[in-house]
Amino acid sequence: xxxxxxxxxxxxxxxxxxxxxxxxxxxxxxxxxxxxxxxxxxxxxxxxxxxxxxxxxxxxxxxxxxxxxxxxxxxxxxxxxxxxxxxxxxxxxxxxxxxxxxxxxxxxxxxxxxxxxxxxxxxxxxxxxxxxxxxxxxxxxxxxxxxxxxxxxxxxxxxxxxxxxxxxxxxxxxxxxxxxxxxxxxxxxxxxxxxxxxxxxxxxxxxxxxxxxxxxxxxxxxxxxxxxxxxxxxxxxxxxxxxxxxxxxxxxxxxxxxxxxxxxxxxxxxxxxxxxxxxxxxxxxxxxxxxxxxxxxxxxxxxxxxxxxxxxxxxxxxxxxxxxxxxxxxxxxxxxxxxxxxxxxxxxxxxxxxxxxxxxxxxx
Amino acid sequence: xxxxxxxxxxxxxxxxxxxxxxxxxxxxxxxxxxxxxxxxxxxxxxxxxxxxxxxxxxxxxxxxxxxxxxxxxxxxxxxxxxxxxxxxxxxxxxxxxxxxxxxxxxxxxxxxxxxxxxxxxxxxxxxxxxxxxxxxxxxxxxxxxxxxxxxxxxxxxxxxxxxxxxxxxxxxxxxxxxxxxxxxxxxxxxxxxxxxxxxxxxxxxxxxxxxxxxxxxxxxxxxxxxxxxxxxxxxxxxxxxxxxxxxxxxxxxxxxxxxxxxxxxxxxxxxxxxxxxxxxxxxxxxxxxxxxxxxxxxxxxxxxxxxxxxxxxxxxxxxxxxxxxxxxxxxxxxxxxxxxxxxxxxxxxxxxxxxxxxxxxxxx
Numbered sequence: 001x002x003x004x005x006x007x008x009x010x011x012x013x014x015x016x017x018x019x020x021x022x023x024x025x026x027x028x029x030x031x032x033x034x035x036x037x038x039x040x041x042x043x044x045x046x047x048x049x050x051x052x053x054x055x056x057x058x059x060x061x062x063x064x065x066x067x068x069x070x071x072x073x074x075x076x077x078x079x080x081x082x083x084x085x086x087x088x089x090x091x092x093x094x095x096x097x098x099x100x101x102x103x104x105x106x107x108x109x110x111x112x113x114x115x116x117x118x119x120x121x122x123x124x125x126x127x128x129x130x131x132x133x134x135x136x137x138x139x140x141x142x143x144x145x146x147x148x149x150x151x152x153x154x155x156x157x158x159x160x161x162x163x164x165x166x167x168x169x170x171x172x173x174x175x176x177x178x179x180x181x182x183x184x185x186x187x188x189x190x191x192x193x194x195x196x197x198x199x200x201x202x203x204x205x206x207x208x209x210x211x212x213x214x215x216x217x218x219x220x221x222x223x224x225x226x227x228x229x230x231x232x233x234x235x236x237x238x239x240x241x242x243x244x245x246x247x248x249x250x251x252x253x254x255x256x257x258x259x260x261x262x263x264x265x266x267x268x269x270x271x272x273x274x275x276x277x278x279x280x281x282x283x284x285x286x287x288x289x290x291x292x293x294x295x296x297x298x299x300x301x302x303x304x305x306x307x308x309x310x311x312x313x314x315x316x317x318x319x320x321x322x323x324x325x326x327x328x329x330x331x332x333x334x335x336x337x338x339x340x341x342x343x344x345x346x347x348x349x350x351x352x353x354x355x356x357x358x359x360x361x362x363x364x
Numbered sequence: 365x366x367x368x369x370x371x372x373x374x375x376x377x378x379x380x381x382x383x384x385x386x387x388x389x390x391x392x393x394x395x396x397x398x399x400x401x402x403x404x405x406x407x408x409x410x411x412x413x414x415x416x417x418x419x420x421x422x423x424x425x426x427x428x429x430x431x432x433x434x435x436x437x438x439x440x441x442x443x444x445x446x447x448x449x450x451x452x453x454x455x456x457x458x459x460x461x462x463x464x465x466x467x468x469x470x471x472x473x474x475x476x477x478x479x480x481x482x483x484x485x486x487x488x489x490x491x492x493x494x495x496x497x498x499x500x501x502x503x504x505x506x507x508x509x510x511x512x513x514x515x516x517x518x519x520x521x522x523x524x525x526x527x528x529x530x531x532x533x534x535x536x537x538x539x540x541x542x543x544x545x546x547x548x549x550x551x552x553x554x555x556x557x558x559x560x561x562x563x564x565x566x567x568x569x570x571x572x573x574x575x576x577x578x579x580x581x582x583x584x585x586x587x588x589x590x591x592x593x594x595x596x597x598x599x600x601x602x603x604x605x606x607x608x609x610x611x612x613x614x615x616x617x618x619x620x621x622x623x624x625x626x627x628x629x630x631x632x633x634x635x636x637x638x639x640x641x642x643x644x645x646x647x648x649x650x651x652x653x654x655x656x657x658x659x660x661x662x663x664x665x666x667x668x669x670x671x672x673x674x675x676x677x678x679x680x681x682x683x684x685x686x687x688x689x690x691x692x693x694x695x696x697x698x699x700x701x702x703x704x705x706x707x708x709x710x711x712x713x714x715x716x717x718x719x720x721x722x723x724x725x726x727x728x
Contacts, residue, residue, distance in 0.1 A: 076650070076651060076652070078473075078474045078650055079473075080473050080474050080650075081474040081475055081650045083651045083652060109442075109443075109444050109473065110442045110443075110444050110445040110477075111444050111445055111475055111476065111477045112475065113474075113475045113646060115651055138614065138615075138619070150674075151668055151671065151680050152680070153673060153674050153677040153678075153679065153680050153681065154668075154671045154672060154673060154674060154680050155672050155673065155674040155675070156671060156672045158667070158668060158671045164608075164611075166611050166614065168614045168618065176610060176614060178604075178607040178608070178610070178611055180601075180604045180608075184595065184600055184601050185601060201599050201600060203567070203596070203600040204600070206674070209674065209675040210672075210673070210674020210675055210676075210677065211674065211675065211676075230594060230595050230601060230604050230605070231548065231594050231595060231596075231605075232567070232595075232596070232600055235565050236548055236565060236567040236568070236600070237544075237548050237549060237594055239681070239683070240542075240594050241594070241595075242683070243542040243544055243683035244528075244542070244544075244608075246540060246664075246682070246683060247528075247530050247542055249664060250502065250530065250532045250540060250661075251502075253660070253664075254532065254657055254660050254661055254664065255502070255646070255648065255651050255652070255657065256651070256652070257652050257656060257657075257660060260660070260663075260664050260667075261664060261667050261668070262667065282477060282615075282619070284619065286440070286442055286445045287440060287445060287447045287479055287619050287620070288440070288447060288619070288620070288621050292621060293618055293619070293621075296617070296618050296621060296624070297614075297618055299624075300610075300613060300617075300618065300624050300625060303522070303624075303625050303626065304515055304518075304522060304625070307515065307518045307520060307522045308518060308519050308520045308574075309517060309518060309519065309574070310514075310517050310518060310519040310570070310573065310574020310575065311519070311573040311574055311575065312574075313517040314517075315517065316515050316516070316517050316518050317516070317517065317603070318610070319603070319606070319607035319610060
């Protein structure tokens, strides 16, 4: 096990701001990037956290592949809708502004939808869905992404992991937050099995012939093989995960006129990635009193938590519950980063002349 | 194989109208029910078609358990939202009217959402999503349903199969229509394996201890065991299917204040089922020209259809494609019903004094 170093949120935020402003990002936009990245680490989604600061964002700006000014342009707008061009800027910046717009529109319109094209990777989908909670709204956040997943009966990576995030407020209970890739698992999970030389479960991925495999080394999207959609093979309804990945494309790239499927780029190539997003806010008060909605949510969660448990299991977990508990702990004890990520942050900082000098507040 | 009898759509419609009006349903509402039922059989979803006329709808009306007048009541309304009480009437009738309202609102508002409580089973979710296509819109249709599915780490049926249907128009290609239960499979599929004394694949369901099983007889939701959510067990991400089932509850029952989870009834019990629905229409023209959207859809579908095929497979199928092809064939050759369903329709008709006298136009 790698040692876990813990940092104060404000120290990490300072570093992100110094790093990003050095690259030409405004103070305010750098803070938005920091918020999204640190939110991922605090919630235990380290794959989407600080470790991506250099590799996904900083390096692209340094090379001139991503516009640090994020020239946000509204193409069409109505009291409840908008289409935005992200100007090949920071996905987090355009997405934060888009979701704020969606929330403001929903305050008067009851419901709103905003679609974004020509953006970049926006971090964890759940961040933007969660923004709606504070306003007593339901938030939806979708994005397409670089191809890693095969369609049912295909054998190459054509679909992104195209996540779906929906957040809904509750009363005494943790809010509901679904934040899921429409693939069975992430590629990172398969790489970990590969490093450990262990077999993967059937249903995670296919080899270069499109046959299901338990050999993680046979799954290298872009080279050979691919991840499978949620549901796995056809017999276990993988075509539903495939269909959900397309639902995300319909609302992101089709509605915005952005890049789709294999035309969406990854962080390592010079051309714009052309990522598309979709945001929706639903003002609960337009339907029924928020306090009643929250009571209903608590009752629904109570019913689930009190349902009979499978032999050998401890409890039924609601979407987001584990992450909210983890976040509570980390808010108290510091943002956890494994040592290799901290080492990378040091290197990222050195490259642009911004030393990573955040003090460790605890080591686990 | 059971023989397949084919009928003219108009003959079946006449029978549904005579049957339903005899039970006190208006001519117009009876036609709506007929449209939804026949749409299912034409598209090859026979489980949700004519076979349910008596068992799900007629018998409940006869017993006084479902109000044939469907007293539709708007509780709150705005230019883009509405909350409707279905008055324990016919799910198809209130849903058809609700989706029409959603489409009309989206014409001016760009996007609209309508939630319905105190309704009943509404047939195939896709029917209402498809209504939006004719208006150049994206349609979304969700419903909760009687408990058949266990939450991850649970061992009893707490969740409905809670389907998600999204339709989007295309140009030369068939439209995209995702119409999927959020369970791995339907209960009907497991019952067929049980009848044939065959094992089911791992990932479809669990026994009374909450352990995955390949014995279909061990899965009798309500008695013992349950279906699994899309994704199957935890290791293949069944918690995502569980999360999607709750996404449907959030937008249907939480937003409407309707029944949820185990409080949703099945067709065989006297108390109101209290089913909740959610409908959304997105006016594509509010974002970009419809003709451009349709071009993008064709390009996306072309890209998928032309992707490399897995060894041993024939083609990549887009959500809804098979059903659109099937419907084309059936529109020409007659609505297919297997003989046992026709026998049931005869009995249903006899019970209320409306003979089923539709002539068979072809037998396969």
